Every structure is written in structure tokens, then in C-alpha cells.
Amino acid sequence: MCKLDKHALQYALQHALQYLRPSTDLHNRLRPGVRLMLCVVLMLFTTYSVAQTKYPGVGRAATAAEVSAWDIDVRADFKGLPKGSGSVKRGEDVWEAKCASCHGTFGESNQTFPPLVGGTTATDIANGRVAALTKPSEGRTTLMKLSRISTLWDYINRAMPWNAPQTLSVEEVYAVTAYILSLGNVVPDDFVLSDQNMAQVQARLPNRFGLHMNHGLWSVQGKPDTNNTACMHNCTQQAQLRSELPEHARDAHGNLAEQQRLIGPTRGTVTTRVASAATSTTATSSDTNAAKSSTAHAEARALATKHACLSCHGIANRLVGPSFQEIAKRHQTDNQANTKLAQKIRAGGVGAWGNIPMPAQAHLADDEINRLVQWILSGAR
Amino acid sequence: MSARKFFGRILPATETARVPTRSSRRRFLQHTLGAAGAATLALPSHAADNAAQGDPSILKPQPHRIGLGQPVATFGYGQPSQWEKNLQRRQSPGLTRVTQSSVAFTPLQGSFGILTPNGLHFERHHQGWWDIDPSQHRLMVMGLVKQARVYTMDDLMRLPSVSRIHFIECGANTGMEWGNVAVPSVQYTHGMLSCCEFTGVRLSTLLDLSGFHKKTARFVLAEGGDGSGLSRSISIEQALDDVIVAWAMNGEMLRPENGYPLRLVVPGAQGVSWVKWLRRLEVGDQRWDQREEVLHYVDLMPDGMHRQYTQIQEAKSVITSPSGGQTLLDHGFYNVTGLAWSGRGRVKRVDVSVDGGRNWRTARLETPILSKALTRFNIDWQWNGQPAILQSRVIDETGYVQPTIGQLRAVRGTRSIYHNNMIQSWKVAENGEVSNVQVG
Numbered sequence: 001m002c003k004l005d006k007h008a009l010q011y012a013l014q015h016a017l018q019y020l021r022p023s024t025d026l027h028n029r030l031r032p033g034v035r036l037m038l039c040v041v042l043m044l045f046t047t048y049s050v051a052q053t054k055y056p057g058v059g060r061a062a063t064a065a066e067v068s069a070w071d072i073d074v075r076a077d078f079k080g081l082p083k084g085s086g087s088v089k090r091g092e093d094v095w096e097a098k099c100a101s102c103h104g105t106f107g108e109s110n111q112t113f114p115p116l117v118g119g120t121t122a123t124d125i126a127n128g129r130v131a132a133l134t135k136p137s138e139g140r141t142t143l144m145k146l147s148r149i150s151t152l153w154d155y156i157n158r159a160m161p162w163n164a165p166q167t168l169s170v171e172e173v174y175a176v177t178a179y180i181l182s183l184g185n186v187v188p189d190d191f192v193l194s195d196q197n198m199a200q201v202q203a204r205l206p207n208r209f210g211l212h213m214n215h216g217l218w219s220v221q222g223k224p225d226t227n228n229t230a231c232m233h234n235c236t237q238q239a240q241l242r243s244e245l246p247e248h249a250r251d252a253h254g255n256l257a258e259q260q261r262l263i264g265p266t267r268g269t270v271t272t273r274v275a276s277a278a279t280s281t282t283a284t285s286s287d288t289n290a291a292k293s294s295t296a297h298a299e300a301r302a303l304a305t306k307h308a309c310l311s312c313h314g315i316a317n318r319l320v321g322p323s324f325q326e327i328a329k330r331h332q333t334d335n336q337a338n339t340k341l342a343q344k345i346r347a348g349g350v351g352a353w354g355n356i357p358m359p360a361q362a363h364l365a366d367d368e369i370n371r372l373v374q375w376i377l378s379g380a381r
Numbered sequence: 382m383s384a385r386k387f388f389g390r391i392l393p394a395t396e397t398a399r400v401p402t403r404s405s406r407r408r409f410l411q412h413t414l415g416a417a418g419a420a421t422l423a424l425p426s427h428a429a430d431n432a433a434q435g436d437p438s439i440l441k442p443q444p445h446r447i448g449l450g451q452p453v454a455t456f457g458y459g460q461p462s463q464w465e466k467n468l469q470r471r472q473s474p475g476l477t478r479v480t481q482s483s484v485a486f487t488p489l490q491g492s493f494g495i496l497t498p499n500g501l502h503f504e505r506h507h508q509g510w511w512d513i514d515p516s517q518h519r520l521m522v523m524g525l526v527k528q529a530r531v532y533t534m535d536d537l538m539r540l541p542s543v544s545r546i547h548f549i550e551c552g553a554n555t556g557m558e559w560g561n562v563a564v565p566s567v568q569y570t571h572g573m574l575s576c577c578e579f580t581g582v583r584l585s586t587l588l589d590l591s592g593f594h595k596k597t598a599r600f601v602l603a604e605g606g607d608g609s610g611l612s613r614s615i616s617i618e619q620a621l622d623d624v625i626v627a628w629a630m631n632g633e634m635l636r637p638e639n640g641y642p643l644r645l646v647v648p649g650a651q652g653v654s655w656v657k658w659l660r661r662l663e664v665g666d667q668r669w670d671q672r673e674e675v676l677h678y679v680d681l682m683p684d685g686m687h688r689q690y691t692q693i694q695e696a697k698s699v700i701t702s703p704s705g706g707q708t709l710l711d712h713g714f715y716n717v718t719g720l721a722w723s724g725r726g727r728v729k730r731v732d733v734s735v736d737g738g739r740n741w742r743t744a745r746l747e748t749p750i751l752s753k754a755l756t757r758f759n760i761d762w763q764w765n766g767q768p769a770i771l772q773s774r775v776i777d778e779t780g781y782v783q784p785t786i787g788q789l790r791a792v793r794g795t796r797s798i799y800h801n802n803m804i805q806s807w808k809v810a811e812n813g814e815v816s817n818v819q820v821g
Contacts, residue, residue, distance in 0.1 A: 067523050134683070230732065244808070253566070
């Protein structure tokens with residue numbers, strides 16, 4: 001019924017009599033009655049899977065210090081969260097010193113990573129759902145998606161600053177987490193975040209109810225959400241082309257001819273030229289104009305990147321400020337637009353699009369401002 | 382058969398202009414080759430003069446037939462031929478902002494069979510890659526276990542190992558195509574996909590070695606040893622089923638970019654779960670809601686909700702040749718070839734359409750056909766010079782049929798980013814040019 005080998009027996013003893021160090025000849029010294037008793041004990045302890053003894057000499061027990069050195073994860077139920085606290089005020093200093101260079105002063109920068117804050121409202125905080133996530137045009141900031149405060153704390157603690165991870169103290173992690181949340185008005189400016197009030201802050205996260213697992217993609221047995229059929233003949237009407245790569249994007253990934261094998265049934269398509277052989281040999285004047293305008297766009301875009309305009313303005317999507325394309329649209333019939341926008345860039349201003357101010361850009365040359373304005377008004381490609 | 386046509390036939394493929402009568406076409410091809418840096422493969426202008434006698438590649442002595450070749454061990458570690466330089470991992474411009482948190486795509490357009498050469502395996506890092514000293518690398522198994530344990534690479538490599546062929550696909554593969562066509566070639570539409578034979582110890586062996594708590598253990602967290610400390614939760618069922626703690630790929634140790642010396646292999650699951658530079662496994666009773674489980678790898682639905690913990694890569698296929706960015710050399714016969722796979726098991730069947738999904742024929746599946754691995758398919762096609770739209774559609778062993786983009790969008794909208802397994806369409810134009818399109 002219950003066969004005891006020497007290893008299993010030792011294992012059982014380790015469990016049963018924690019302070020008794022098993023020795024190799026232990027098995028031999030035990031009388032049959034004791035062995036039967038131990039057999040029962042062993043069965044009680046099958047709560048743990050048992051193979052430890054199968055591979056003697058492989059691996060070793062971790063020390064408590066080793067486990068705590070690496071066991072840094074914090075779960076949604078706050079298991080793993082170290083005791084401590086940090087204020088928004090302190091967080092602002094940490095942010096300025098260690099984060100702003102990449103993420104921007106207000107977490108708005110788009111330079112190294114999409115903005116951390118923006119896009120959430122007081123209504124979202126009340127509802128626990130970020131309304132802007134239903135709007136196709138909106139970009140997605142971290143705070144718009146964040147549904148677990150533990151995730152933010154854990155990630156900053158484990159991986160930020162990006163170029164020097166795991167260099168923040170526990171207090172700094174609390175503080176800078178609080179600062180980010182204050183930028184999104186989740187906590188007030190005089191807030192002190194701590195292990196004691198994380199749960200309360202969780203209850204204010206704008207997108208705390210924004211996640212679900214109501215889908216079939218977690219387990220191999222999950223149920224798919226589409227059900228195509230394997231029709232073989234006359235399945236559809238004549239196929240309609242719904243989308244193709246726009247002509248100007250042909251070489252956006254470089255010359256594809258240089259990305260294909262030199263032998264075989266096909267050759268790489270030369271994408272530095274336009275599609276058909278006829279037009280490719282003789283560039284028409286409209287091609288040249290198009291080329292000129294596309295370099296002007298590229299130059300203006302580089303200027304916008306250089307002056308960090310793109311950290312607040314997307315080309316087509318709203319970030320901290322309006323998208324350049326929606327600015328163009330609003331002003332398209334205004335013949336004063338050139339001067340107005342130039343003035344707004346130079347001196348800054350607020351109220352035209354919302355209550356976040358556009359900072360003054362006094363350091364830009366007039367010529368640069370004019371080029372940027374023209375670029376924005378012509379659709380900012 | 383005209384003399385001209387015959388002439389076309391006896392020349393190597395590079396000299397076979399598709400429409401020899403049209404000189405523009407020739408110039409086009411010449412340009413193609415020139416641009417590709419293959420000066421020596423360009424059309425020989427004297428070809429016509431020698432045509433009567435035959436192919437100079439046969440008639441003229443070749444240097445490699447009449448000279449002395451290179452010595453053994455010229456390269457201690459062999460390199461691909463100089464003629465294969467075009468097939469490189471590449472980035473998609475504008476996809477990411479910083480190169481240490483970015484993607485390099487596998488050039489599937491040049492792939493054969495089902496295995497990805499190690500040097501072409503796709504890359505995705507969150508904080509740059511490292512070449513970690515394996516003698517200093519440790520794996521810790523802890524949490525709801527009888528005994529937290531530490532293993533060196535020496536320890537792990539003493540254990541009984543398994544070798545399994547599996548695909549790995551990033552959850553965001555084909556993600557750029559949710560709204561419309563955005564990228565030109567299969568490298569960028571599908572190149573966050575690779576397939577290797579992985580060797581390592583089964584995760585279940587390690588969990589047993591630590592004695593995990595059978596009643597309470599429900600999930601395992603895997604954590605990487607790089608600066609991002611990337612971590613993902615997997616279920617205990619999955620962990621005990623076919624997950625491997627691997628140190629080797631395709632017969633050699635893992636490449637640094639792919640997690641040297643240790644990574645997790647989670648068959649059927651998206652790449653992010655295959656934690657690289659693996660240093661810690663924690664057994665627990667809840668999922669961890671890590672950054673890559675809450676802020677990323679969550680699929681945005683039209684109602685503004687995110688689907689969390691979407692990890693299985695559903696059945697998907699793509700034609701790798703002819704594919705976007707290629708130009709067909711001639712009318713006539715083509716072997717349409719591609720890859721099919723499913724995170725739920727084996728590929729059962731692949732159908733191919735050349736008329737944009739109206740009519741389908743069943744392709745040949747090449748062996749081996751393995752669970753949660755790439756499967757190669759081939760099918761004959763005569764191209765008559767008319768425009769065509771090539772598609773492939775896989776059916777996996779569960780009976781699931783790969784969806785159209787329309788079917789996916791009807792449920793998931795266009796902003797999900799992740800898990801786009803739509804039927805891919807390649808348009809063949811009359812001039813032989815193949816391009817990425819979407820049809821409906």
C-alpha cells in the first residue's frame with residue numbers, strides 16, 4: 001500500500017519533525033511500526049509536490065537575505081508593499097532630478113515614451129472609467145489606462161529611472177508615485193502617499209474599473225470571439241480593396257529591393273521610385289513639387305521635434321495640447337491665422353483649447369516660428 | 382514556342398525578364414538588381430551574342446571551378462553567404478522612440494521551412510539587452526513552496542532536459558495593421574514571429590524540486606534579470622504542462638538578445654511571457670498585475686474597456702512568398718509558400734485564395750506538423766499576368782478558422798493593438814509588383 005523509500009521518508013521527516021535533522025541511516029534505524037506511522041504522516045503532507053529528493057546535489061536552499069533581495073514584486077492586494085511614505089512635494093523634487101529629463105516636467109513628454117499623464121477628468125475619477133478611451137482619436141496616457149496603483153508603484157520601484165533602475169529609495173518611490181498621481185488630480189498637492197492609504201488612492205484611480213478578463217485568450221481551452229467558416233467556392237463578392245499603402249509611404253521602410261534575396265522567384269521592389277515603370281523613368285513636375293513639399297514638411301517636423309513641440313502636440317492626436325491638424329482645421333478659413341498663431345507660440349497663452357497653458361517660446365527665432373506656423377497650417381505632415 | 386521564349390528559359394532566373402519584349406521592364410529589373418547591391422548578378426549585356434552557344438555561366442570557366450578555395454576554419458563561427466546580406470533584422474521607423482525599448486523584425490520574406498536562424502530571431506527589449514556572465518547567473522524559485530531554492534546554470538544543466546520546437550510571436554505582431562495598411566512587407570506585418578528548437582528543463586521539474594504548495598499555488602510569476610525586471614504571471618496548469626526553462630535554441634546556447642543564458646518558453650503564449658534573462662520564479666495564489674499586465678499587453682475594445690491577460694496566440698497564417706515588397710519575375714509557375722501556426726495546438730489545414738477570398742484551394746502541409754510550432758505550407762500557382770490577391774487561411778486542430786480583418790474589427794474595433802490574427806492579403810499587380818492591401 002504505502003511504499004516508503006529512503007528519500008521519501010527523509011522528506012516526510014523534514015516536514016513532520018522540523019527540528020530533527022535527517023541522517024542517511026535514519027531509515028534503517030526506524031522500526032517497522034514507526035515506518036508505518038511515518039507513512040501516514042507522509043500522506044498528510046502531500047500538500048507539497050515531492051520531487052526534491054529525485055535530483056540530489058542539484059541546487060540549494062535560498063537564504064532569507066537572498067529571497068528578500070530579489071522578492072520585490074507588489075501585488076494588487078499590496079502583498080509585498082514595503083512600509084513607508086512620501087509626499088507629493090518631495091516627489092516633485094525627485095521628478096525634477098530623476099525623471100523630467102525623459103518624461104517632461106509634467107509627465108507630458110512624448111520623446112522617449114508616450115505621456116504619463118493627461119486625458120483623465122474628475123468625472124473619470126468618480127466613475128472609475130476613463131471616458132476618453134472610447135474616443136478613437138485620443139492617444140493613451142499611462143494614467144488613462146492605469147487600473148492598479150500597485151502596478152505604478154511596483155514598476156517605478158523595479159524599473160525607473162530607465163537608465164538607472166532600482167536606485168530609488170522606498171520613500172522616493174512613494175513620493176514620485178504621489179507626484180504623478182497629483183498631476184492627474186488623483187491626489188491633492190499636499191498629499192502624503194503611504195502603505196496605509198494606497199487602498200484609498202486605488203479607489204480614486206480614473207480607470208480602476210477599466211479592465212476585465214471576459215475573453216478566451218487566457219487559457220488554451222478558451223473560447224474564441226470570432227467564428228469564420230472554411231467556405232471554399234464563391235465565398236464573397238468581388239474583393240473590394242479597402243486599404244493600401246499610400247504612395248508617399250512606399251519607401252518609409254527604406255528601399256525594399258535591399259531587403260529581399262537576390263535570387264529566387266521574385267526580386268525586391270525598388271521603392272525609392274514610384275510604382276509604375278512608365279512614371280518612374282521620367283519624373284513629372286508634380287513629382288518634383290511633391291518632393292519639395294515633403295522635404296519642407298520633414299524640416300519643419302525636425303524643428304518641432306528639436307523645440308519639443310511634439311511632446312505636447314501630436315500631429316494627428318491630442319496630447320497635452322491640441323493636435324497640429326486640429327489647429328489647422330480650426331484656423332483654415334481665418335486669414336489672420338498666420339499672425340495669431342505666431343503670436344501665440346511666441347508669447348504663449350491659454351483658454352483657446354482648454355485650461356492647460358501653452359508656454360511662451362521666446363527662445364525661437366521669428367523665422368523658425370513662421371516656418372512652424374506655415375507647417376501647422378498646411379496640415380503638419 | 383518562340384525562340385525568344387526559349388532563350389528566356391535557358392537563362393538563370395536573374396536574366397529572365399518577365400516581358401523580354403518590353404525594354405522598360407528590363408531596365409526596371411536591372412535597376413532592381415543594381416539597387417540591391419548585386420552588380421555581379423546584373424544582366425550580362427553580351428547575353429544575346431552568346432545565346433546561340435548557350436549560357437556563359439556554363440560555357441565560361443568559373444573561378445571557383447578552376448582555382449583554390451578558402452581554408453577550413455576561416456571563420457571559427459560560420460557566417461551566411463555574402464549574397465544573403467539583404468536578409469537582416471530591421472526596425473520599423475516611428476514604431477518606438479528609443480532603440481533600447483524597441484523591436485527588430487525577422488525577415489520572414491526570405492524564410493524556408495519552419496526554423497528561424499538564431500541571428501535572425503526577432504528582438505524585443507524593454508531596457509536594452511545584456512550579455513550576462515553565465516557563471517554569475519542564478520535562478521531563484523520561491524513563494525508558495527516548501528523550500529525557496531537557488532540554481533546556478535551548472536545545476537540547471539545537470540537536470541533532465543527536453544528539446545521542443547515552438548513558435549514565439551509577440552502579442553503586438555501585425556498590430557500596426559488594425560486600422561489600415563501601414564507597413565509594406567511581411568517582415569514588418571508579421572516579423573515579430575520566430576520558431577526554434579528550445580532545450581531546457583521543464584518548469585514542472587523545478588516546481589517539484591522546490592515542493593510547491595499544491596492546494597494554494599495557482600500562478601507563477603516569471604521575472605527577468607535585466608533593468609526592466611520584466612515579469613508576467615502564468616497559470617499553474619500551464620506551468621505544469623509544457624513550459625520550459627530553456628538555455629538553448631537551435632542547438633546552441635541562447636543568443637544574448639534572446640535572453641542568454643536563461644529564458645522561459647511558454648508554448649502558445651505571446652512573447653512577453655517568455656521572460657528573458659530569467660532570474661526568478663515565484664509561486665503564488667493570485668496574478669501579480671505587473672506593468673506588462675495592466676498598462677501594456679491589454680487589448681482596448683470599442684467600449685473603452687481593456688481585455689486583460691490576453692496571452693494565447695490564436696491560429697494565424699501568412700504567405701511569405703510572393704509577399705509585399707517583392708516583384709514577380711515572370712508569368713507562369715509559382716510555388717506559393719507560407720507559415721501557419723496556432724497557440725492552441727496543431728495546424729490542421731491551410732487554404733489559399735488567389736482571388737481575394739472568393740475561392741480557395743487547400744495547400745500542402747510540410748512535415749513536421751507540431752503543436753504550437755510553425756508549419757510550412759506550399760501550393761502551386763500559375764500566374765497569368767492578371768491582377769491577383771493572395772490570401773491564406775489556417776484551420777487549427779480545435780476547428781477554429783482564421784478570421785478576416787472585418788470579423789475581428791466587428792468584435793474588437795481597431796485600437797486593440799494586440800492579437801491581430803487576420804487573414805493577410807497581398808495584391809499582385811500586372812507589373813508583377815506585390816503589395817500589402819486589405820480587402821473587404
